Amino acid sequence: MNIPQEYKDLTWQGLWKNNPGLVQLLGLCPLLAVTSTVVNALGLGLATLFVLVCSNATVSVVQKWVPKEVRIPIFVLIIAAFVTCVQLLMNAFAFSLYESLGIFLPLIVTNCAIIGRAEAYASKNPLKQASYDGFIMGVGFLLVLLALGAIREVLGQGTLFDGADLLLGSWAASLRIEVFALDNQFLLAILPPGAFIAMGFLIALKNKIDASIAEKQPKKAEQSIERVRVNFDS
Amino acid sequence: MAYWIASSPHNHIQDKTSALMRLVIYATIPGIIAQWYFFGWGNLIQIGLATVTALIAEFLVLSLREKNIKEQLFDGSAILTAVLIGISIPALAPWWVSVLGALFAIAIVKQLYGGLGHNPFNPAMAAYVMLLISFPVQMTLWQPPLSLMHHQLDFVNTLSVIFTNFTLDGYSVEQLRTHIDGFTMATPLDTVKTALTMGKTVEEAMTSPVIGEYFSVGWQWINAAFLLGGFVLIYKKAISWVTPASFLASIFVCSFIAFMVSPDTNTSTMFHWFSGATMLGAFFILTDPVSGATSVKGRIVFAALAGFLVFIIRKYGGYPDAVAFAVLLCNMAAPLIDQFTRPRTYGHQ
Numbered sequence: 001m002n003i004p005q006e007y008k009d010l011t012w013q014g015l016w017k018n019n020p021g022l023v024q025l026l027g028l029c030p031l032l033a034v035t036s037t038v039v040n041a042l043g044l045g046l047a048t049l050f051v052l053v054c055s056n057a058t059v060s061v062v063q064k065w066v067p068k069e070v071r072i073p074i075f076v077l078i079i080a081a082f083v084t085c086v087q088l089l090m091n092a093f094a095f096s097l098y099e100s101l102g103i104f105l106p107l108i109v110t111n112c113a114i115i116g117r118a119e120a121y122a123s124k125n126p127l128k129q130a131s132y133d134g135f136i137m138g139v140g141f142l143l144v145l146l147a148l149g150a151i152r153e154v155l156g157q158g159t160l161f162d163g164a165d166l167l168l169g170s171w172a173a174s175l176r177i178e179v180f181a182l183d184n185q186f187l188l189a190i191l192p193p194g195a196f197i198a199m200g201f202l203i204a205l206k207n208k209i210d211a212s213i214a215e216k217q218p219k220k221a222e223q224s225i226e227r228v229r230v231n232f233d234s
Numbered sequence: 235m236a237y238w239i240a241s242s243p244h245n246h247i248q249d250k251t252s253a254l255m256r257l258v259i260y261a262t263i264p265g266i267i268a269q270w271y272f273f274g275w276g277n278l279i280q281i282g283l284a285t286v287t288a289l290i291a292e293f294l295v296l297s298l299r300e301k302n303i304k305e306q307l308f309d310g311s312a313i314l315t316a317v318l319i320g321i322s323i324p325a326l327a328p329w330w331v332s333v334l335g336a337l338f339a340i341a342i343v344k345q346l347y348g349g350l351g352h353n354p355f356n357p358a359m360a361a362y363v364m365l366l367i368s369f370p371v372q373m374t375l376w377q378p379p380l381s382l383m384h385h386q387l388d389f390v391n392t393l394s395v396i397f398t399n400f401t402l403d404g405y406s407v408e409q410l411r412t413h414i415d416g417f418t419m420a421t422p423l424d425t426v427k428t429a430l431t432m433g434k435t436v437e438e439a440m441t442s443p444v445i446g447e448y449f450s451v452g453w454q455w456i457n458a459a460f461l462l463g464g465f466v467l468i469y470k471k472a473i474s475w476v477t478p479a480s481f482l483a484s485i486f487v488c489s490f491i492a493f494m495v496s497p498d499t500n501t502s503t504m505f506h507w508f509s510g511a512t513m514l515g516a517f518f519i520l521t522d523p524v525s526g527a528t529s530v531k532g533r534i535v536f537a538a539l540a541g542f543l544v545f546i547i548r549k550y551g552g553y554p555d556a557v558a559f560a561v562l563l564c565n566m567a568a569p570l571i572d573q574f575t576r577p578r579t580y581g582h583q
Contacts, residue, residue, distance in 0.1 A: 186368055186369075187367060187368040187369070187370070188364055188367060188368040189368075191367065193367075197342070
């Protein structure tokens, strides 16, 4: 299979090198607020992913007709339209999840990760690449949300996928895993400060991995010609 | 013959960090003895648990950071943090409370920010707040003074309560806290707060058995003992007298005004001074040289703000005691306070 280099680059950028959650640190508000369980994280991650793909595609299609001066309001309008779709859909089909996400679902409109991609990539590139970029960035964001949700759910209440039936239907209730039984919840992990601390550890882990990869790379011998500069003035 | 000529200063203080830390640890001893006398072995066991955990955590993090383990492990700062945690958590709290607290204080609050001298927050108080918001049930398991307790609590029984939640005879912590008349006894601050929310006056609240004859059974003497330890520190010039004086004066002003305005709903200054963690906070926590303000003027502002916050949170906040929260909030404000109270350099405006 022959994948063009551009798509490989986009994938690497979205999933690791320029991950919206870990590197760009965009959209931290929903990232920290709703990741108290894996299911909440998954719900919000999927919603963001959907909005990101649709808005990137739309922005890319209409880029010719958008005047530069008013592009931001137009982007926000496009994003808001898709967020409204997602919100109404969730309200109809996953009502309990809709309730547990609360204000953070409509707040996807102001998620800087989405408007950032629209501004930085989609408004300058053709439809295919823009939609793919939106998809990969959304997946990168979703993965960070999931990791954070899993850490906080295990530490906070000792379970994984608690309440999966809210999102995926009643069959998913059996997905719930009790990692260990806690007599009492570790509230810090569930409260926002725990999210900040866990986020800090995730970023530290990523930097550590990057550093160790960089260390393993063969070092390029620097070929620099040293010139002696003699300064007679001083 | 060679003359060795040195410029001033000629008088060097040879004290190292470890000597200062050791002095502060010694100064907590009167308070710890008072705690032992009134509340039994619980706090001593917690101090032991916290110290062991803190040393292990310090050792692990220092070896990860490739620091000089031998020198930094026993500089006393980790032990002091552990002692302060052990003093401040409830005597009968389960063992993992003090272990988690010490771990959090050393590994996250202190070492992740760069180790001794770089932590923006007081490690002991940050750990206490973390425990308080994470485990509100365990962290409010304050036992009443031994003299009021229905069941006797010796060393083995205390150990058993901390590790298994039950005494050897099978009494739970809840039962231990119950008065012989069948009501649960809380700390004096908590008792007064609950009584006030129920619409009683302070005078009625003061008739509770945990208050006793003066301000509070046991707690007043613990605070007096920490005051004594604090005087030793001031005498030895380990801490500046400005911080505690400003803190206590600030509490005095706030509570005095409140008491004058409405004596039925506000406790007296002496009650504020001699219950809860006031004296511990004034002499051992706020005087932390790392996380506090640095100049004299800055320290006055810093401690006065802390005293004001203690009063406000005790009066209006959700928790009965406030020293830990006040200290953390002031730690955050310390760089700003330093910015505005920078001392004038000689020769500059």
